[in-house]
Amino acid sequence: MGLKFQREDTLDRKFAEFAMLPDEKADKLKEKEAAIQRFLEPETKDEEKITTKKDASK
Known part of the structure; x- marks a missing residue:
């Protein structure tokens, strides 16, 4: 009777994160901060397009 094992890479991924x-950690931190900043402060160009469309439909 043979056993089949399924390979899991969860520990490998956790180790890679740890x-x-x-240098890599600083780069990832900068990317994460930039993503948070984009989420908190969306670009004003998108808002201007939305208001222009609303004004045109009136």
């Missing part, structure tokens, strides 16, 4: 070089 064991980063300082």
Whole structure:
């Protein structure tokens, strides 16, 4: 009777997240901060387009 094992890479992924070089960690932190900033402060160009469309439909 043979056993079949399924390979899981969850530990490998956790280790990759944990064991980063300082340069890589700083880059990822900058990317994360930029994404948060984009979420909190969306671009005003999109808002201007929306208001222009509303004004045109009146």
